[in-house]
Amino acid sequence: MVQPGRTPLHVxxxxxxxxxxxxxxxxxxxxxxxxxxxxxxxxxxxxTVRQAVLALVGEGLLYRRAGKGTFVAKRPIGRDLLTFxxxxxxxxxxxxxxxxxxxxxxxxxxxxxxxxxLNVPTDExxxxxxxxxxxxxxxxxxxxxxxxxxxxxxxxxxxxxxxSCTEILERQLGVALARARQEITAGVARAKLxxxxxxxxxxAVLQIDRTAFDATDQVIYFSSSSYRADRYIYTGWIERxxxxxxxxxxxxxxxx
Amino acid sequence: MVQPGRTPLHVxxxxxxxxxxxxxxxxxxxxxxxxxxxxxxxxxxxxTVRQAVLALVGEGLLYRRAGKGTFVAKRPIGRDLLTFxxxxxxxxxxxxxxxxxxxxxxxxxxxxxxxxxLNVPTDExxxxxxxxxxxxxxxxxxxxxxxxxxxxxxxxxxxxxxxSCTEILERQLGVALARARQEITAGVARAKLxxxxxxxxxxAVLQIDRTAFDATDQVIYFSSSSYRADRYIYTGWIERxxxxxxxxxxxxxxxx
Numbered sequence: 001m002v003q004p005g006r007t008p009l010h011v012x013x014x015x016x017x018x019x020x021x022x023x024x025x026x027x028x029x030x031x032x033x034x035x036x037x038x039x040x041x042x043x044x045x046x047x048t049v050r051q052a053v054l055a056l057v058g059e060g061l062l063y064r065r066a067g068k069g070t071f072v073a074k075r076p077i078g079r080d081l082l083t084f085x086x087x088x089x090x091x092x093x094x095x096x097x098x099x100x101x102x103x104x105x106x107x108x109x110x111x112x113x114x115x116x117x118l119n120v121p122t123d124e125x126x127x128x129x130x131x132x133x134x135x136x137x138x139x140x141x142x143x144x145x146x147x148x149x150x151x152x153x154x155x156x157x158x159x160x161x162x163x164s165c166t167e168i169l170e171r172q173l174g175v176a177l178a179r180a181r182q183e184i185t186a187g188v189a190r191a192k193l194x195x196x197x198x199x200x201x202x203x204a205v206l207q208i209d210r211t212a213f214d215a216t217d218q219v220i221y222f223s224s225s226s227y228r229a230d231r232y233i234y235t236g237w238i239e240r241x242x243x244x245x246x247x248x249x250x251x252x253x254x255x256x
Numbered sequence: 257m258v259q260p261g262r263t264p265l266h267v268x269x270x271x272x273x274x275x276x277x278x279x280x281x282x283x284x285x286x287x288x289x290x291x292x293x294x295x296x297x298x299x300x301x302x303x304t305v306r307q308a309v310l311a312l313v314g315e316g317l318l319y320r321r322a323g324k325g326t327f328v329a330k331r332p333i334g335r336d337l338l339t340f341x342x343x344x345x346x347x348x349x350x351x352x353x354x355x356x357x358x359x360x361x362x363x364x365x366x367x368x369x370x371x372x373x374l375n376v377p378t379d380e381x382x383x384x385x386x387x388x389x390x391x392x393x394x395x396x397x398x399x400x401x402x403x404x405x406x407x408x409x410x411x412x413x414x415x416x417x418x419x420s421c422t423e424i425l426e427r428q429l430g431v432a433l434a435r436a437r438q439e440i441t442a443g444v445a446r447a448k449l450x451x452x453x454x455x456x457x458x459x460a461v462l463q464i465d466r467t468a469f470d471a472t473d474q475v476i477y478f479s480s481s482s483y484r485a486d487r488y489i490y491t492g493w494i495e496r497x498x499x500x501x502x503x504x505x506x507x508x509x510x511x512x
Contacts, residue, residue: 058368084494112314186442186485204442229442238340
């Protein structure tokens, strides 16, 4: 319930609607109650309701269609910038249903990028798994993971069809994944990627390369993934290290 | 000098060439010595030299032109995924020369995104600084930073032409920047961005939104930046949190 107090009313209302979306009271594509209905329901002014709705439109949780009303957007699929987690486990943690399609498993000659990442000679044979990753049955990413031979020999014997590689590595093979080096950049979809991701040619994609190491600093795999940028967003909190160079002084709401 | 030992010779040679590039012995566009010259110089076999060069090509530090040789690539400008640092200070720390062009400073009505980030009503007046950011005189990013009114009133009195906002906030205004929420996604350049970044229409751009807070959790600014994806890459180490679910077992080089 919206109550007068320290938190502005429109912020409280936005919080309520946000939690209704998160808890599934409203789903993607659902129409939001009209401004009038929200005013009555929460006993708020039209300007407060409008402000709350606009804030949620700004966050991308809602979108407006002229003359039709306000609707719940497909939730962008967040990924944590700071945590080394697998595609599947992070999707589950965020309330999505992850899946896998079109798995190919084969030994390939490492190209220069893969060889450098896995620290093996170029052309060395590495086990590469290519998969389409889905969220709620929609393809959102194309991923190629290459394993060093010692791991690949164990992996290829397992059922890789619909299981998380992270889970296989940790639970079935007892690999203690410890850290990864991650590189994030942007690209555009062409040819193969257009088809796989079902996007227009030239659509933006997030490119994520990851080199994973175990607790003894042995490299385990190198993965290269392309995510639909219209569905994925990387988020995280970053801390200021050099805060010591500042001379803290209360500025906002201070007595200055 | 390359010496026999635990580290493979090609890795040692790659490390030497990498540090020669980093220290400026070789600059962007310079031709690398030929394979033969590198063999003589380091007393190594052709396959070792080739492997080292290919690894650096894979890393993007070198590129090859058929029939012409191997050249030093423009260094991609790395940014740390995990640290809250300003554009200028991070560029300087990485050995680049940052700069600023075409600064506009004005009070604007906060749109829904800015209002939500700064936690102010939509249409509230916020000071917005738009800048083109350069590295070694090349425009690499377009940035708009909006400040809450209390900070904006102080900022607008200062010379914002060629100074880092982070530095102004911390050193001149005594704001203790503490943490920021960062969102990274991909986009494509159109119209205004094409002109500002001097890229083709449809070129990939990295979109970075950042909401910065001080030590008392007051929001200080919201910035929205578009980086040339061909020049910028976000990198960082991520740690595995759930390592406890693994049953560690030495796998590679173990007695299994």
